[in-house]
Amino acid sequence: MKNLILVLKKELYRVFSDRKLIISLFIVPAILMFAIYSLIGTLAKSMNSDIESHTSKTYIVNATDMLEKVVKDSEFGKNADIKYLSDSEYASQKTDLEEQIRNGDADLIVVVQKDFDSVFSAYKGQGDAIPNINIVFNSTENYSQQAYSVFSNALNDYRTKLLGSRIGNLEQLTVFNQTETEIVKESKAGTQFIAMMLPYMIMIMLFSGAMSISVDAFAGEKERGTLASMLVSPIRRTDIAMGKVIALAIIAALSSIVYAVSMIISMSTMGGSMSGMSSGFGAVHFDIMQIVQLGLMLIVLDYFFVVVIAVLSSFAKDTKSASTFVTPAYMVVLVSALLTMFQSGAKNTLVKYAIPLYGNAIAIQDITTGDIQPVNFFVSLGVTVLVSAILTGVLAKIFDSDKLMFNA
Amino acid sequence: MISVNNLTKVYKLTASKMKELRTTENTKIAVNKLSFEAKPGEIYGLLGPNGAGKTTTLRCIATILKPTEGSVRVNGFDTVKEGEKVRGSIAFLTNEIKLDAHFTTDYMFRFFGRIHGMTEEQIDKRRDELFTRFDIHSFAGKKIEELSTGMKQRAAIAVTLVHDPEVVIFDEPTSGLDILTARTVTDYLKELKEAGKTVVVSTHIMSEAEKLCDRIGIIINGKKVIEGTLADIYEQTHTDDLEDAFFELYKENGGDVK
Ligand SMILES: Nc1ncnc2c1ncn2[C@@H]1O[C@H](COP(=O)(O)OP(=O)(O)OP(=O)(O)O)[C@@H](O)[C@H]1O
Ligand SMILES: [Mg+2]
Numbered sequence: 001m002k003n004l005i006l007v008l009k010k011e012l013y014r015v016f017s018d019r020k021l022i023i024s025l026f027i028v029p030a031i032l033m034f035a036i037y038s039l040i041g042t043l044a045k046s047m048n049s050d051i052e053s054h055t056s057k058t059y060i061v062n063a064t065d066m067l068e069k070v071v072k073d074s075e076f077g078k079n080a081d082i083k084y085l086s087d088s089e090y091a092s093q094k095t096d097l098e099e100q101i102r103n104g105d106a107d108l109i110v111v112v113q114k115d116f117d118s119v120f121s122a123y124k125g126q127g128d129a130i131p132n133i134n135i136v137f138n139s140t141e142n143y144s145q146q147a148y149s150v151f152s153n154a155l156n157d158y159r160t161k162l163l164g165s166r167i168g169n170l171e172q173l174t175v176f177n178q179t180e181t182e183i184v185k186e187s188k189a190g191t192q193f194i195a196m197m198l199p200y201m202i203m204i205m206l207f208s209g210a211m212s213i214s215v216d217a218f219a220g221e222k223e224r225g226t227l228a229s230m231l232v233s234p235i236r237r238t239d240i241a242m243g244k245v246i247a248l249a250i251i252a253a254l255s256s257i258v259y260a261v262s263m264i265i266s267m268s269t270m271g272g273s274m275s276g277m278s279s280g281f282g283a284v285h286f287d288i289m290q291i292v293q294l295g296l297m298l299i300v301l302d303y304f305f306v307v308v309i310a311v312l313s314s315f316a317k318d319t320k321s322a323s324t325f326v327t328p329a330y331m332v333v334l335v336s337a338l339l340t341m342f343q344s345g346a347k348n349t350l351v352k353y354a355i356p357l358y359g360n361a362i363a364i365q366d367i368t369t370g371d372i373q374p375v376n377f378f379v380s381l382g383v384t385v386l387v388s389a390i391l392t393g394v395l396a397k398i399f400d401s402d403k404l405m406f407n408a
Numbered sequence: 409m410i411s412v413n414n415l416t417k418v419y420k421l422t423a424s425k426m427k428e429l430r431t432t433e434n435t436k437i438a439v440n441k442l443s444f445e446a447k448p449g450e451i452y453g454l455l456g457p458n459g460a461g462k463t464t465t466l467r468c469i470a471t472i473l474k475p476t477e478g479s480v481r482v483n484g485f486d487t488v489k490e491g492e493k494v495r496g497s498i499a500f501l502t503n504e505i506k507l508d509a510h511f512t513t514d515y516m517f518r519f520f521g522r523i524h525g526m527t528e529e530q531i532d533k534r535r536d537e538l539f540t541r542f543d544i545h546s547f548a549g550k551k552i553e554e555l556s557t558g559m560k561q562r563a564a565i566a567v568t569l570v571h572d573p574e575v576v577i578f579d580e581p582t583s584g585l586d587i588l589t590a591r592t593v594t595d596y597l598k599e600l601k602e603a604g605k606t607v608v609v610s611t612h613i614m615s616e617a618e619k620l621c622d623r624i625g626i627i628i629n630g631k632k633v634i635e636g637t638l639a640d641i642y643e644q645t646h647t648d649d650l651e652d653a654f655f656e657l658y659k660e661n662g663g664d665v666k
Contacts, residue, residue, distance in 0.1 A: 228504065228505040229505050229507055232495055233524070234492050234523065
């Protein structure tokens with residue numbers, strides 16, 4: 001135990017006395033996260049406000065008096081540059097105008113049937129002609145798309161007005177009123193998004209954090225012959241193994257905390273621009289129980305990841321081949337975490353929680369939504385502890401093997 | 409006290425190693441039924457050409473390789489069954505085992521002192537002795553990566569000796585050192601012998617073996633071909649020079665040495 005702590009302290013000291021490592025483990029990720037999310041946020045925000053403040057260049061052909069009035073009073077009319085054209089004017093410029101729409105120079109052409117009002121009033125019953133309004137827009141242009149959807153609201157108003165004039169009493173058309181009363185489990189509110197993302201993000205951040213330092217701490221030290229200096233000293237192999245793994249797990253955890261904190265800060269400073277995400281985080285309230293469960297799960301998972309990487313790296317001759325061993329493990333982690341995103345509502349069976357990685361991922365998801373069953377939690381936790389303990393033993397055995405340590 | 413009994417070590421060769429050794433066999437007998445004893449108060453020298461099996465033998469004594477056949481006992485402890493006890497009572501120096509260059513000599517010295525269960529006072533006292541002896545004080549606080557080869561070797565020697573072990577095993581202790589530093593090291597080994605320690609060194613330098621060792625075992629192709637004091641060897645080979653004796657033995661045992 002004393003020697004284990006000595007090894008652990010040495011490993012921690014190694015990282016924390018290395019300026020380059022500190023920068024690459026803790027400072028660069030924080031800055032990077034912040035930069036990425038700020039950039040996404042700013043871009044999204046400016047794009048949205050740009051689209052909203054854009055003055056739509058619109059042509060309306062054969063506008064009726066009522067349509068002209070409705071459009072002027074509508075949301076659309078407030079921010080649009082509208083040219084009213086007669087039928088003959090339109091006919092002569094048709095190809096040119098359509099070209100403008102195609103190029104994004106104009107946003108919308110609204111073609112009202114020539115004698116719209118008379119066709120409308122002539123309608124008496126089934127089979128009679130129905131007047132037509134044709135809207136020309138370009139769905140690949142954001143401005144045009146936006147103009148189309150805002151103009152559709154104005155057209156709805158117009159439709160309602162015309163209906164009212166035909167029937168005289170709008171209430172006759174109202175079949176039922178619709179009201180909404182939403183009931184959600186409080187801890188689930190706002191956590192849907194985070195519950196979907198959290199297992200994925202946690203597992204990736206933990207694993208990649210662990211990977212960046214652990215490959216070198218095992219394969220690198222083996223390659224350089226520095227691990228051997230410990231192997232010829234009277235430290236128990238399990239003490240070396242556990243001391244190193246715990247130290248690296250601490251560092252990986254710190255690194256992923258830095259990631260998580262900078263991500264949450266960046267997301268919340270993004271404001272409403274990516275409303276789904278920021279409100280998802282803003283609305284999360286974990287109670288003590290959830291925090292304890294999540295904390296325990298993360299500590300165990302963190303150790304598990306490091307020991308997996310340690311075993312794979314110790315099998316390798318050098319850091320280069322170690323990376324080729326660890327990369328497939330990373331893929332497995334990615335896929336297990338991704339699977340949680342495609343959960344149906346159905347409850348998971350206990351067996352699923354006993355699968356390392358996948359079980360951890362769904363357990364984290366359940367903890368986030370407050371749905372975790374104690375038995376599921378402990379099964380997932382227990383299996384991970386057990387597998388980690390076995391792998392630690394394997395690691396100690398590898399340290400004891402002259403074949404693997406000295407290529408003999 | 410070291411006793412090596414019928415030690416055989418066979419390496420399994422990887423494809424690349426087979427190419428390197430220009431062989432079609434996938435195993436290499438590095439040490440072949442080797443037996444010898446080194447007693448307290450003597451320096452025993454393993455002398456042999458490159459690839460003779462010296463380092464392999466020393467690694468087996470130091471517990472980091474397991475004998476394919478035979479056994480090794482250090483201070484009465486079996487190197488396989490009681491590896492930890494053996495490791496606690498030896499100093500093993502070889503150029504493939506390195507101190508983590510990121511740390512300072514001071515840190516490493518203290519670290520291994522603690523690993524050997526020494527108190528801080530014991531470590532301080534020992535530090536003073538060894539750092540003075542090997543002239544380390546001036547660079548003790550520098551990271552090992554910033555040191556010269558000679559400084560690194562001195563640092564490594566001091567660190568491996570921190571616990572004042574009964575058995576000292578040095579693989580080519582003077583390789584890469586200038587004559588001044590080499591002399592410091594060989595003088596110190598003689599002091600250790602005087603103090604009753606068991607010392608085993610390997611070398612391919614005849615003059616070093618001549619001056620330093622009380623008894624010499626010459627190994628060629630993993631086999632011990634002769635053993636004894638200088639006088640014994642001269643007598644048996646009818647020469648009066650170790651180099652002549654070596655060539656004599658080498659011809660007789662015709663090695664395919666790399
Ligand atoms: N890890 C290994 N795998 C396979 N063969 C090895 C290994 N290490 C050494 N050998 C082979 O075993 C033989 C003995 O090697 P060893 O290093 O013990 O020789 P040595 O006497 O120390 O030589 P040198 O004077 O060059 O240091 C050599 O033929 C070498 O190529
Ligand atoms: Mg050698």
